[in-house]
Amino acid sequence: MEAKTKDLWVFVETNEDGTAKNVGIELLTPGKMMAGKQGGALVAVVIGSNVDAAVKAASEHGADKVIVVDGPEYAHYTTDAYTIALCTLVEKYGPTSMLIGATNNGRDLGPRVSCRLHTGLTADCTALDVDEESGNVAWTRPAFGGNLMATILCPDHRPQIGTVRPGVFKKSDAGEAKAEIIKEDIHVDAADIRTQVLELIKEADGENVDLEGAEIIVSGGRGVGGPEGFEPVKALADALGATVGASRAAVDAGWIAHAHQVGQTGKTVGPKLYIACGISGAIQHVAGMSGSDCIVAINKDPEAPIFDIADYGVVGNLFEVLPVLTEEVKKARA
């Protein structure tokens, strides 16, 4: 399709309580820069049920306009309902570009929407810019397990769409909420939603492993040596209010559930602080956590590649280092 405007859209995914997922608000930051270069407005698109909180957040963090689709059929994400809503909006307004957070749902929705609109989609981007020669979005993403970066353009189809990794961009400071709010009524018949959630089985230990939204992650790898080796990792995580992560080696060994896995075959994370304990730093793991603001590595092998990317590297036995560090944290926070 042809673009009708020069506007850039950010799809702001919502949580079931109507708040915005972090990544949607983060993407308003590069969105503002790109909309400026492309000479259009920055538009946030919020779909969900009772989403006033998400609309307000988008407005406070730089959106010029917020388009809202609010209805009970959107309370829980479904591919069919969200695809219908988003495609209907795109066809009506014709944006030139659209950013979608590369969450599980974002990566489920993006290909469905771009395929229906017959346009290009670039997956899991880690850098965004506007190509100076052509004015197209320059989407940069890792491939080959993080060994190679590629910059992709979508020159002849609109909107140009990309999913963007959570944690890569930072939220702007909240300002005055002054966006124009546009409400759109789009109803999806129950018969057009072809999947149904039958039940949600929570993690066995009752914890919500929200690695993508975590501010601090403490991860264990092969060096923890066994399931009991995660105890000091969990103790430090508890003291810091952090989420527990793991490398593929620890998950493959059966020491911890896959939901904790960080890396190419697990979650991609971007916390403020990432503490890697007994993790060697294989490129597949690094691909999932190199976007962290601060990386701490604790490893007894001074040659471990994790030290190449660590801001602070402790050469030492994690079973000796972690309990002392945990005590220090507890003392400071007491």
Added chain:
Amino acid sequence: MNMLVCVKQVPDTTEIKIDPVKNTLIREGVPSIVNPFDGYALEAAARIKDKDPSAKIVVLSMGPEQAKAALKECLAIAADKAYLVSDRAFGGSDTLATSYIISETIKKVEELEGKFDVIFCGKQAIDGDTAQVGPEIAEHLNYPQVTYGLEAEVDGDVIKVKKEVEEGVEVIAAKMPAVVTFTKPAWDPRYPTIKRKMAANRAEIPTLTAADLPTIDLTHAGLKGSPTKVKKTFVPQKKTGGVKIKEETAEDSAKKLFQLLSDASII
């Protein structure tokens, strides 16, 4: 129960090294494997077949002639039949063009093998890492989709999928025919038996080309049919290491680390 599993032959990205002088990927000598996520999709189909031995598993791959090695591996593990779709006109396809070609091929394979109740894919290939082809096949065929599947079971005209989500595991029911993409489950896929391996080596794998796909519109295939274009590729800059801490004792190291993090207002 008639199942199709889509597989891709990929370079083993864990074996890829960077040429330190030219700063480029060294692809020579890197082994080709069945994309591991596609292996999980095949295992999910095999588990359905374990319960219902009358079920059929067909595997399909798009790629060069060498990709038949990957298809033979799938035959040795669990598949009953294999097809390759290959044509010079398909070279340079992005995910939209690839999924279009595969969806057209599925229509052709269905003429030969009957209609598929489910189409299973890996959630993503480990070379491109896009996770887009599965959902795009679903869209081209106008089927429902479930992504990030761990295991699946058939219940009447519905496929029930355990899906990995942030909070744990969701059980999702999708009306068949449906597309399901799979991520890594808690178990390892089965290994081929010697007997199946020998049979797979002898198997003839038909190659379908553009000429075999009567309804395909080649303007939607290959480089020209791809909306996305690669402008450039480059090897990422290595971050240089930061502060190394190695005091006399582990206790001192831990205290120094805490001090540094706390001075920098990180914790």
